[in-house]
Amino acid sequence: MFESSQRPREYLWAYSKLPKPPLKVLDIGCGRSNGESGIEDFAKFLCEQGYDVTGIDIKPISWRHENFTFRHESITNNSLPSETFDVVVSFQVWHHVGMGYQLGVPKECQERCANGHIIFLNEVHRVLKTNGVAIITTVIEPSLRRDDTRQFTRETAHNLVVQKGFEVLHEEAITTPNYTLFLLHLRKKESNHG
Numbered sequence: 001m002f003e004s005s006q007r008p009r010e011y012l013w014a015y016s017k018l019p020k021p022p023l024k025v026l027d028i029g030c031g032r033s034n035g036e037s038g039i040e041d042f043a044k045f046l047c048e049q050g051y052d053v054t055g056i057d058i059k060p061i062s063w064r065h066e067n068f069t070f071r072h073e074s075i076t077n078n079s080l081p082s083e084t085f086d087v088v089v090s091f092q093v094w095h096h097v098g099m100g101y102q103l104g105v106p107k108e109c110q111e112r113c114a115n116g117h118i119i120f121l122n123e124v125h126r127v128l129k130t131n132g133v134a135i136i137t138t139v140i141e142p143s144l145r146r147d148d149t150r151q152f153t154r155e156t157a158h159n160l161v162v163q164k165g166f167e168v169l170h171e172e173a174i175t176t177p178n179y180t181l182f183l184l185h186l187r188k189k190e191s192n193h194g
């Protein structure tokens with residue numbers, strides 16, 4: 001079972017990279033799979049800081065905020081406008097996209113899509129303004145195979161984002177006993193070469 005205590009570290013890393021508000025931010029997979037207590041949702045925190053935040057998730061969420069718009073959709077099949085967001089954030093979602101079963105996600109919301117991880121990157125690229133920033137964290141090299149987790153390595157994850165038209169500004173790996181977490185700070189280049 002993956003422990004998820006890296007969240008505060010990921011959120012702090014991401015927040016340190018964010019340009020200051022007012023900005024339009026998209027949080028892909030803004031829900032919570034494990035109902036962790038004591039950690040505020042990152043999207044909610046950004047709303048409180050004055051960002052204009054849109055969240056998208058395949059499962060419903062319960063909180064609301066005047067700076068927050070929620071879309072109950074999959075990133076693989078969404079109605080988000082193109083070239084709209086200054087920043088996209090997505091924490092521990094990329095490796096789950098299109099994998100079907102996922103812990104904590106209601107059965108009726110689960111989705112199978114073989115190239116979900118590619119569509120995810122194309123969508124991040126499409127919705128970002130040119131020079132917009134993306135902060136994506138993903139599990140790589142899990143020690144246990146799990147059906148809901150795509151098997152990325154650091155190299156495959158890095159190469160995919162470069163291939164899809166992002167410049168890597170920073171990247172960092174955090175190793176835990178069960179997996180490595182890969183943190184990517186990206187900038188959208190002019191055109192998508194994917």
Ligand SMILES: C[S@@+](CC[C@H](N)C(=O)[O-])C[C@H]1O[C@@H](n2cnc3c(N)ncnc32)[C@H](O)[C@@H]1O
Pocket residue numbers: 007028029030031032033042056057058059073074075076090091092093096097098102105111
């Ligand atoms: C491991 S949780 C991470 C949640 C949150 N980002 C966090 O920091 O705790 C993965 C989230 O991604 C969502 N998700 C999975 N596939 C998705 C998809 N195709 N489109 C949108 N959200 C998705 C799940 O419903 C779940 O809320």
